[in-house]
Amino acid sequence: MAESDTPAEPTRRDFLLHAAGAFGVVGVAAAAWPFVDQMNPDASTRALASVEVDISGVQPGQAITVMWRGKPVVIRNRTEKEVEEGKTVKLEDLKDPLARNANTDAAADATDANRAATGKENILVMTKVCTHLGCIPLDESGEFGGWFCPCHGSVYDTAGRIRKGPAPENLPIPPYAFLSDTKIRIG
Amino acid sequence: MSGHSTYVPKTAIGKWFEARLPVVRLLHDTAVSYPTPRNLNALWTFGGILAMMLVVQIVTGIVLAMHYAAESTIAFRSVESIMRDVNWGWLIRYLHANGASMFFIAVYIHIFRGLYYGSYKAPREILWILGVIIYLLMMAAAFMGYVLPWGQMSFWGATVITNFFTALPIVGQPIQTLLIGGFSVDNATLNRFFSLHYLLPFLIAGVVVLHVWALHVVGQNNPLGIDVKSEKDTVPFTPYATSKDVLWIVLFMIFYGWFVFYQPNFLGHPDNYIEANPLSTPAHIVPEWYFLPFYAILRAIDFNIGPIDSKLGGVLAMFGAIAVLAFLPWLDTSKVRSGRFRPIFKVAFWVFGVNALFLGYLGSQATDAIIAGLQAVSWAKLSTFYYFAYFLVILPVLGYIEKPKPLPVSINDAILAKSVPGSAH
Numbered sequence: 001m002a003e004s005d006t007p008a009e010p011t012r013r014d015f016l017l018h019a020a021g022a023f024g025v026v027g028v029a030a031a032a033w034p035f036v037d038q039m040n041p042d043a044s045t046r047a048l049a050s051v052e053v054d055i056s057g058v059q060p061g062q063a064i065t066v067m068w069r070g071k072p073v074v075i076r077n078r079t080e081k082e083v084e085e086g087k088t089v090k091l092e093d094l095k096d097p098l099a100r101n102a103n104t105d106a107a108a109d110a111t112d113a114n115r116a117a118t119g120k121e122n123i124l125v126m127t128k129v130c131t132h133l134g135c136i137p138l139d140e141s142g143e144f145g146g147w148f149c150p151c152h153g154s155v156y157d158t159a160g161r162i163r164k165g166p167a168p169e170n171l172p173i174p175p176y177a178f179l180s181d182t183k184i185r186i187g
Numbered sequence: 188m189s190g191h192s193t194y195v196p197k198t199a200i201g202k203w204f205e206a207r208l209p210v211v212r213l214l215h216d217t218a219v220s221y222p223t224p225r226n227l228n229a230l231w232t233f234g235g236i237l238a239m240m241l242v243v244q245i246v247t248g249i250v251l252a253m254h255y256a257a258e259s260t261i262a263f264r265s266v267e268s269i270m271r272d273v274n275w276g277w278l279i280r281y282l283h284a285n286g287a288s289m290f291f292i293a294v295y296i297h298i299f300r301g302l303y304y305g306s307y308k309a310p311r312e313i314l315w316i317l318g319v320i321i322y323l324l325m326m327a328a329a330f331m332g333y334v335l336p337w338g339q340m341s342f343w344g345a346t347v348i349t350n351f352f353t354a355l356p357i358v359g360q361p362i363q364t365l366l367i368g369g370f371s372v373d374n375a376t377l378n379r380f381f382s383l384h385y386l387l388p389f390l391i392a393g394v395v396v397l398h399v400w401a402l403h404v405v406g407q408n409n410p411l412g413i414d415v416k417s418e419k420d421t422v423p424f425t426p427y428a429t430s431k432d433v434l435w436i437v438l439f440m441i442f443y444g445w446f447v448f449y450q451p452n453f454l455g456h457p458d459n460y461i462e463a464n465p466l467s468t469p470a471h472i473v474p475e476w477y478f479l480p481f482y483a484i485l486r487a488i489d490f491n492i493g494p495i496d497s498k499l500g501g502v503l504a505m506f507g508a509i510a511v512l513a514f515l516p517w518l519d520t521s522k523v524r525s526g527r528f529r530p531i532f533k534v535a536f537w538v539f540g541v542n543a544l545f546l547g548y549l550g551s552q553a554t555d556a557i558i559a560g561l562q563a564v565s566w567a568k569l570s571t572f573y574y575f576a577y578f579l580v581i582l583p584v585l586g587y588i589e590k591p592k593p594l595p596v597s598i599n600d601a602i603l604a605k606s607v608p609g610s611a612h
Binding site: 131136149153165 | 379
């Protein structure tokens with residue numbers, strides 16, 4: 001309210017009207033928030049359980065799937081051929097050049113080494129949820145010998161990197177650590 | 188158009204009531220004396236058919252809700268119990284499930300009727316936009332209803348559709364988490380979908396009231412697309428339109444009944460009789476038939492467009508395919524409403540209709556399926572291109588370059604000219 005274009009001083013009534021209006025808006029927003037936020041996951045859902053997995057029985061060429069935060073995580077013991085295929089891919093051929101590995105730097109390249117477990121290039125741990133619209137890709141299928149999503153045709157290679165189809169990103173790698181040679185803790 | 192009211196209360200009670208709440212007058216003016224163009228064809232009965240379908244869905248739905256349990260561990264079983272144990276449960280559920288398909292068949296005919304006869308043009312823009320809103324609400328209601336049986340298609344359909352929102356940058360993930368109430372589709376999702384599925388039909392009913400109100404303000408369009416000029420162009424709604432509506436409602440119910448009693452699962456998907464399993468996505472996940480054209484458009488965008496990645500691009504194209512309908516009144520620049528008098532439009536319209544069906548077919552196929560030597564996804568790109576070109580290029584340009592055929596002077600003249608050759612003028 002610039003003085004120049006309001007010749008009359010704002011009255012006491014104007015002030016009360018605007019103050020009441022402003023309080024009303026804040027009040028309605030405050031009352032609405034619980035009705036919006038109730039839809040969010042509650043603390044019991046948000047509490048992150050970590051899972052420990054014994055992978056001693058997973059032979060080369062085999063994979064197991066475990067549930068973590070309601071989503072499947074695949075742990076694959078890759079064959080030498082699969083590792084070799086993962087390594088020979090040039091970075092410029094990748095649709096998503098980032099590693100998407102929660103255990104490495106966020107800007108890390110999507111090389112096979114950055115995707116596989118540190119020091120265990122045959123072990124690949126990743127969330128098996130298609131980065132397109134959340135379907136579960138099928139193991140050992142698709143033209144790149146990795147994963148194929150049946151919903152909309154996204155194809156991932158042997159290192160879980162998106163190669164073809166509508167998905168925008170490589171399959172994400174959750175935070176995990178080796179507790180021993182054969183035991184992994186995810187989360 | 189609605190003109191002044193002709194209702195005269197005859198009884199003493201009628202007069203007493205009329206002075207206090209003139210609701211009988213409102214009904215009389217709306218459904219009895221309302222003047223309708225005298226040349227309406229059978230395509231104009233689909234509004235009435237849709238009203239009937241809304242009532243059928245609400246009635247069967249309320250009954251199903253008495254037996255259904257919206258809890259992820261027992262939802263699937265409760266639906267099976269409706270099918271096997273509840274008295275007449277099989278009939279009521281099949282009526283409801285097939286009713287959704289019938290509702291969409293009727294709405295698609297209704298929409299294409301409007302597209303062909305230019306029912307979206309001035310002064311019916313608001314009427315048309317209210318229709319688009321009803322269509323959107325119907326899609327939301329149908330999607331959430333399909334989730335409730337908690338089968339494999341329910342679960343993965345819910346997963347895919349709620350994941351649409353993750354395509355949005357920054358806000359996408361929190362919105363998706365808010366919608367499904369967790370990190371993945373689960374009990375919280377099922378519960379809220381049931382609540383909203385129960386709510387939406389009543390919202391639809393509310394918008395239908397506005398839709399009918401808007402219709403009665405501007406009057407019905409007709410196959411000639413010309414304005415009603417005098418009383419000679421119209422007949423009263425009752426008995427003329429009501430009897431025609433009833434005839435076509437009965438014919439439509441025979442069609443509906445054939446599905447319910449002889450092919451109750453033809454329009455569904457067998458995978459939805461497998462209980463939801465978060466660890467396994469069905470090999471061929473497809474939405475219900477009425478969403479297939481939009482599903483094909485979603486999958487057609489498998490390439491990045493500048494800063495928009497393929498995922499966001501697909502979602503934008505899919506929602507854009509519906510949103511473009513709301514702008515149609517201003518995209519079609521021709522002053523002539525009815526396609527009967529527009530020779531080039533007629534061709535573009537029928538190609539659009541066939542293209543829409545073809546998109547539906549493509550939506551049902553795997554993306555790498557080969558159709559006539561070309562991958563389904565490549566066909567989908569061509570088809571998606573035509574879908575948008577029809578609205579964004581063909582209709583705006585045609586209004587300037589097309590020479591329409593001469594319009595009749597009035598509806599009455601056109602009818603007389605047809606029935607008694609040479610008698611008009």
